[in-house]
Amino acid sequence: MRVLAAEGPVEETCGMLEPHAVPVPSDSVLAPLYVGADLLDAFAIHLPAGASDDPEVLSRVAFERQAAWIHTLTWVRDTVMATVGVKSSREIGAAAATRGLQVIGYFPVLSKRAGEMVMGGDDRHLDFRVSVLVRTDAQGRRELVVVTVVHCHNWLGRTYLAVIAPFHRTILRANLERTVRMLVTHTPR
Numbered sequence: 001m002r003v004l005a006a007e008g009p010v011e012e013t014c015g016m017l018e019p020h021a022v023p024v025p026s027d028s029v030l031a032p033l034y035v036g037a038d039l040l041d042a043f044a045i046h047l048p049a050g051a052s053d054d055p056e057v058l059s060r061v062a063f064e065r066q067a068a069w070i071h072t073l074t075w076v077r078d079t080v081m082a083t084v085g086v087k088s089s090r091e092i093g094a095a096a097a098t099r100g101l102q103v104i105g106y107f108p109v110l111s112k113r114a115g116e117m118v119m120g121g122d123d124r125h126l127d128f129r130v131s132v133l134v135r136t137d138a139q140g141r142r143e144l145v146v147v148t149v150v151h152c153h154n155w156l157g158r159t160y161l162a163v164i165a166p167f168h169r170t171i172l173r174a175n176l177e178r179t180v181r182m183l184v185t186h187t188p189r
Helices: 009-017 055-063 068-082 089-098 155-186
Strands: 039-046 107-113 116-122 126-136 142-152
Touching: 039 155, 055 107, 055 116, 055 126, 055 142, 055 155, 068 089, 068 155, 089 107, 126 155, 142 155
Parallel strands: none
Antiparallel strands: 039 142, 107 116, 116 126, 126 142
8 A cells, every 4th residue: 555645646646636527428328318317417537547447446446435424414315215215325235236236335236348337226216327437538548437317207306306416416526536535545656
């Protein structure tokens, strides 16, 4: 493990630590789901040199060890949504594991291909998909891109989405930044 000093690698990667909104990738396996989505966004961050290109590895770094404040928000979400019969995060992951699906964090893995992994689930109020892609940007730098697509089925889904959308964006940006910080700290040089 490599610990970063106040000078050097941290300064060199500061530009990479800014997650930013990007156009949704047209080459994602999720592209057919973009039409009519109730939530559709994509955020990217540059990957440090030597970081993995495997979307599964990057998904695990991003979603398996969440910050404490994200755990707290997830607990609040689960507690509130249980009152209207919506599955908790833990229940989503457990149900997927029972069906034999791989789970990252609490997200069921639905598919994986070179450079992209798709996770998500369907429920009575909404269906969601999260794609984790690794691609090269216009300047030739590798970047991690996370795409989210949500389709609501009813008023509960639309209300839920209206409430959580700002949190979703904040959490996603924080996860991307934390992922790169972890990769910078733990990538051998």
